[in-house]
Amino acid sequence: MHSSFTPPRRVKIGDAASFAGTTPRAIRHYHQIGLLPEPERGSDGRRRYGYDEVIRLLWIRRMAEAGIALDDIRDAFADTGGAPAGAGAGSDQDVAGVLERLESTIAAREAELQRQRSAVQRMRTRGSRTGLLSDFVASRLEDVPEGSLRQGDLDTLLVTERIFGPLGAAVQAGRFIALATHPHLREESDRVDGAEEALDDTVDVEDPRVVQVAAERHAFELVLLAVIEDSGLARSDEALFDSWDALHPAAADDGEDGEDEDDLSTGRGRGAMNVLEAVAKMPYDFSPARLRCMELAAEIAARE
DSSP states (O other), X not given: OOOSOOOOXXXXXXXXXXXXXXXXXXXXXXXXXXXXOOOOBOTTSOBOBOHHHHHHHHHHHXXXXXXXXXXXXXXXXXXXXXXXXXXXXXXXXXXXXXXXXXXXXXXXXXXHHHHHHHHHHHHHHHOTTGGGSOHHHHGGGTTSOTTOSOHHHHHHHHHHHHHHHHHHHHHHHHHHHHHHHXXXXXXXXXXXXXXXXXXXTTSOTTOHHHHHHHHHHHHHHHHHHHHXXXXXXXXXXHHXXXXXXXXXXXXXXXXXXXXXXXXXXXTOOTTOOOHHHHHHHSOOOOOHHHHHHHHHHHHHHHHO
């Protein structure tokens, strides 16, 4: 059975902006100042954004949220490829309300400054872009050998955090920890990834290679899962949920702030998207044969 949802290869500016948490106007500004290269245009003359462009938008957004100026972000990419209170009788309650709102605003500003400071400290301590991931995710990667994480690993964690929140990305980080600390696994992962990438538009969905690569993907995932279990990473994953609940006790107990139960249980907070939104807005340049391969691998796993 073929999936009802398939990711688009390229998306319009509105969808790219929505997924990245910015606006089409901001994206056009990024083009004007040379921060984001102009993408190719479709037959209608409108810009079309692919995986690489949206990944770059996500990093730009995250760096801007950390307080980094756009000019500095551009250079980094170039180097690395209140209402007044009322007066008079009976206004005490109004004044108290204004002061309460003012205090909340100041507290929010302080929290934002602390978040930005923490992001800068993480960047200085951990280097590269790992520090731009949320602290809950970055702390999971602290013991990974220097240089063993790849840019593609961080890209994936950034997308996962955007969709599922810090908890989801922290759990997924266990996969990359296993790959980073087991060279034979990384080598086999590269081989299977390469086999999947070879299922391009020239390969028919009924080509025998599609089934073969799906079986290879499934076999690799079983080996990876065994390594995660044997190395204790699975137990660490379980501890992440306890840590998350400890950091967010009010949300875990009674679902404050209007978030639904699914958002709370997976750690999806402000700015996270649901999976169906992500499928429609996040582009992946997957051929029909590769999508079919992914479906078959999932079907094999479901049967076992």
